[in-house]
Amino acid sequence: MPHTLRSTVTHFLNRTLDATPIRELAILSDMTGTLLDQTDDGSGFAPSLRAAVANFVEAGGVFVLISGDSEAIVEDQFLRRLPPGIGPVFFAPASGSKIGCWRSDSAGTSPEILFELPPAPPSTLRALTQRVEQILAERVPGFRFTPEQREVFLSPAGGRPDVSGQLGLGEIAWVECRPDKGFAIFFPGSRRAAGLACQLIDDVAYDSEIRTIAEDSQLRIIRGANFCDVILSDKGAAVNRIRQLPALAPLLDRRTLIVLGDGRNDLEMYAAAADGVHVFVGAEEDFTTVTGGGDRAIHIPGFTRGTEVFLDALASSRTSPVARSDESGR
Numbered sequence: 536m537p538h539t540l541r542s543t544v545t546h547f548l549n550r551t552l553d554a555t556p557i558r559e560l561a562i563l564s565d566m567t568g569t570l571l572d573q574t575d576d577g578s579g580f581a582p583s584l585r586a587a588v589a590n591f592v593e594a595g596g597v598f599v600l601i602s603g604d605s606e607a608i609v610e611d612q613f614l615r616r617l618p619p620g621i622g623p624v625f626f627a628p629a630s631g632s633k634i635g636c637w638r639s640d641s642a643g644t645s646p647e648i649l650f651e652l653p654p655a656p657p658s659t660l661r662a663l664t665q666r667v668e669q670i671l672a673e674r675v676p677g678f679r680f681t682p683e684q685r686e687v688f689l690s691p692a693g694g695r696p697d698v699s700g701q702l703g704l705g706e707i708a709w710v711e712c713r714p715d716k717g718f719a720i721f722f723p724g725s726r727r728a729a730g731l732a733c734q735l736i737d738d739v740a741y742d743s744e745i746r747t748i749a750e751d752s753q754l755r756i757i758r759g760a761n762f763c764d765v766i767l768s769d770k771g772a773a774v775n776r777i778r779q780l781p782a783l784a785p786l787l788d789r790r791t792l793i794v795l796g797d798g799r800n801d802l803e804m805y806a807a808a809a810d811g812v813h814v815f816v817g818a819e820e821d822f823t824t825v826t827g828g829g830d831r832a833i834h835i836p837g838f839t840r841g842t843e844v845f846l847d848a849l850a851s852s853r854t855s856p857v858a859r860s861d862e863s864g865r
């Protein structure tokens with residue numbers, strides 16, 4: 536019952552945040568699954584959520600997006616879809632290998648990059664491509680990347696071609712290779728990979744050769760519910776960097792952090808902001824594992840719908856019932 540859920544969330548926010556106004560809050564948020572629905576065709580970043588994020592920023596809240604996706608995808612799917620005139624919004628795409636600041640205006644300002652890790656070396660990406668191809672061929676005899684896919688993997692921007700046809704799968708199967716992120720295998724069509732998709736994720740995540748390549752290149756392996764990332768950084772490192780970055784630290788210093796996420800690759804983000812309030816919108820069985828539970832954590836089921844309930848409850852619970860005369864006319 537939505538009304539009861541909303542009351543529960545409001546009660547939780549009033550208990551954990553007391554009367555803290557939005558201008559003293561910062562949200563550290565995941566993107567895909569939490570703000571963007573990829574499983575329903577075309578819904579993506581829903582207008583209601585765009586408005587809720589914009590309202591939070593306009594009320595003085597700091598919004599930091601920490602996404603496992605690359606900068607190009609974060610820009611296309613999230614930043615460019617925010618209402619015009621909003622900002623600043625901070626973002627750390629590719630699991631924290633970059634940190635940027637985005638302001639949208641009529642001139643269509645491009646993001647300002649505040650921090651950036653050096654890209655993964657081509658030799659590492661080539662070794663990962665080769666080993667992942669072998670792993671996939673062990674499950675699906677005859678599997679090969681096409682010459683076009685190989686070209687995408689080794690191009691400067693990288694990409695994520697769909698290999699579902701070669702795997703004989705009826706769902707999208709992305710193999711992603713990007714110098715600014717690392718390597719990934721991702722099944723975006725279902726919240727939780729099953730059958731062959733699940734086996735392939737495990738095969739990649741627990742392969743000793745992949746682990747050796749990752750250790751040698753200081754990449755992190757993250758096994759999620761429907762993906763395995765072998766990436767430059769992780770969301771925990773991103774949170775730590777964001778909190779220490781000279782451009783951001785003064786802004787975040789005295790604010791209460793609210794961490795918002797939905798899955799396994801958010802675990803490090805919650806751990807790095809253990810002092811914050813933890814909101815989780817993913818599957819119930821992941822809630823305690825990912826957030827650590829406790830009385831400053833809440834599970835709001837429903838992925839993007841859960842996020843909407845949270846942002847609505849946050850906005851309405853922070854609205855002072857008493858109009859203040861010293862702020863009139865501003």
Ligand SMILES: [Mg+2]
Binds near residue numbers: 565566567568798
């Ligand atoms: Mg997610």
